[in-house]
Each structure stands twice: as C-alpha cells, then as structure tokens.
Amino acid sequence: DIQMTQSPSSLSASVGDRVTVTCRASGNIDNYLNWYQQTPGKAPNLLIYAASNLQTGVPSRFSGSASGTDFSLTISGVQPEDFATYYCQQSFVMPYTFGQGTKLEI
Amino acid sequence: QVQLVQSGAEVKKPGSSVKVSCKASGGDFNTFTISWVRQAPGQGLEWMGQIIPVFRSTKYAQRFQGRVTFTADESTTTAYMEVSSLRSDDTAIYYCARKIDHWNRSDPWGQGTLVTVST
Numbered sequence: 763d764i765q766m767t768q769s770p771s772s773l774s775a776s777v778g779d780r781v782t783v784t785c786r787a788s789g790n791i792d793n794y795l796n797w798y799q800q801t802p803g804k805a806p807n808l809l810i811y812a813a814s815n816l817q818t819g820v821p822s823r824f825s826g827s828a829s830g831t832d833f834s835l836t837i838s839g840v841q842p843e844d845f846a847t848y849y850c851q852q853s854f855v856m857p858y859t860f861g862q863g864t865k866l867e868i
Numbered sequence: 869q870v871q872l873v874q875s876g877a878e879v880k881k882p883g884s885s886v887k888v889s890c891k892a893s894g895g896d897f898n899t900f901t902i903s904w905v906r907q908a909p910g911q912g913l914e915w916m917g918q919i920i921p922v923f924r925s926t927k928y929a930q931r932f933q934g935r936v937t938f939t940a941d942e943s944t945t946t947a948y949m950e951v952s953s954l955r956s957d958d959t960a961i962y963y964c965a966r967k968i969d970h971w972n973r974s975d976p977w978g979q980g981t982l983v984t985v986s987t
Contacts, residue, residue, distance in 0.1 A: 796973050798913075805963055805977035806905075806913065812971045849913055853972030857929040858903070860913040 764789050764852050768861030775866060779840045783864045785850035787831040794854035797826055797835045800863075801846045809848075810835065840866070870895040872964055872978035879984045880954050887950040888981045890964035897945040898922045901967040903974055904938065904949050906960040918967060919947060954985045 765788035775781045785795065793813040798806035808817045813828040823838045837844055845868055850861040875889040892900060904916040917928040921940035928936060940947045951958055962981050965974035 794971060796971075798974075800913075805980050806965075806974075807977070808973055808975040811973035815971075817973070817975065851913070851915075851974075853967075853974075856915075856927055857917075858915045858972065860915065863912045 763857055764791060764855060764859055766850055766852055766859050766861040768850055768864055770864060771862060772865045772867060774868070775840050776868070777840055777842060780836065780838050781840055781866065782837075783835045783848050783850075783866075785833045785835075785861050787833070787852055790831065791852040791854035793828050794852055795826075795828065795833045796851045796853055797824075798849045798851065799844075799846045800849065806849065811853075837866075870966055870976055872966065872976055874962075874964060874978040874981045877982040877984070879986065882954055882956060882985055882987060884954050885950060885952040886954060886983050887948055888962050888964075888983070890947045890949070890978050892945045892947070892966070895966075897940075897942055900947075902938075902940070902947040903965045903967050904936075905963045905965060905974075905977075907963070907980075908957070908960045911960075916949070916962075921947065951983070954983075956985050959983065959985045 767786045795813040797810040800806045809820050810826040814826045825836050847863045847865045849863050871893050873891050878886050880886050901920045903918045916932050919926045919938035926938045937950045965977040
C-alpha cells in the first residue's frame with residue numbers, strides 16, 4: 763500500500779496568515795493527489811484534485827503544488843472559516859490511502 | 869447537482885451486523901462509482917473500498933475483506949454497506965462518496981452515519 767505522511771499534525775495560525783501543509787507519498791502516485799477539508803461534525807469536502815486543480819466553488823486562496831512525491835496545500839490569507847482539519851489522499855492505486863490529517867487552529 | 873443522503877445512526881451489539889444506505893439523487897446512478905470511508909472517533913479517514921453499481925463490481929481494502937459487503941440497487945439509486953461480526957473498534961462514522969473521473973476524486977460525500985458498537 764502507498765503510505766501518505768502528512769505534516770504537521772497541527773498548525774496554529776492567525777487570520778490573514780499564509781499556511782502550508784505537506785504530504786509525502788511512499789511511492790509514485792503520478793500527481794493523483796487530492797486535498798479535503800473537514801470541519802467538526804461535517805463530511806470531508808474536496809478542495810483540490812490532481813495535486814493542483816481547484817475544485818469548482820473552492821476559493822482561490824487555496825492552492826496545491828507537487829514536486830515528485832512531495833505535495834503541498836497552501837492557504838494564502840487564512841479566513842475564519844478555514845480553521846478545520848485537512849487531509850491528503852492518493853487516488854493512484856487502491857487502497858486510496860489518506861494522510862493522518864492536519865488540524866489548523868487559531 | 870448530485871446529492872448523497874445516508875441512513876440514520878445505529879447502535880449495535882458486538883457480533884451483530886449493520887447495513888448503512890446511501891441514496892443518490894441528481895445524477896445518473898448508472899455512471900457512478902461509490903466509495904466508502906470510515907472515521908473512528910477523533911481519528912482520521914480510512915478508505916474501505918468501492919462499488920460500481922452498474923457492473924456489480926466491488927473492491928475492498930484488505931483489512932475489510934470478508935467482513936464488509938458493498939451492494940447497490942439501481943432501481944432505487946441506493947448503495948449499501950454491510951459490516952458483519954461487529955466489534956467495538958468498528959464504532960465510527962461511515963461515509964459514502966461519489967468517485968468521479970479518471971483522477972478518482974471523491975465529490976460529493978454523504979453526511980455520514982454513526983455506528984456505535986456497544987454492549
């Protein structure tokens with residue numbers, strides 16, 4: 763199975779900050795990398811797919827990038843509604859494994 | 869747009885079974901692939917597997933093989949996930965999600981179904 767190692771596990775930020783979450787795959791996933799946001803009590807919501815493509819309706823302050831097996835999610839100008847947990851997921855080969863999650867806190 | 873609505877919370881005894889439903893609306897169910905993901909209390913997301921209803925084709929993550937069964941009813945556009953021989957560590961929120969295009973992204977998701985396994 764492909765292992766997804768996500769860091770940090772938690773992150774403190776203030777409104778307006780720029781924050782970055784990273785995810786490393788244990789093998790090639792050919793940019794089949796998705797990012798999800800989950801707020802407490804809610805289902806995950808797709809933010810970015812194919813490493814850098816913004817899902818329809820997602821604000822442009824979210825962006826994704828890739829370098830080999832390293833991936834990052836950046837929020838440029840954190841808003842109050844962005845305080846949530848973020849997960850990466852590889853969708854290249856089944857099982858489609860998730861990272862452990864990063865909790866973004868105020 | 870596509871919506872997935874799941875069945876309500878369940879409380880089950882160890883050793884019993886539970887069947888969670890996921891009803892789709894707003895799209896062509898015959899083109900869907902439905903994934904199932906679970907989340908134990910306070911924990912991360914775990915991919916369980918998927919079903920392509922029109923082909924009755926299923927894939928399971930190895931740790932769920934043999935104890936989890938995915939089915940679907942095209943006449944009611946509903947997918948089902950059944951877990952047998954329930955244990956306390958099966959206590960979790962179970963989500964269904966539609967997998968779309970060749971990038972295998974999941975959107976939308978159902979609202980989740982809490983299954984509690986307790987004596």
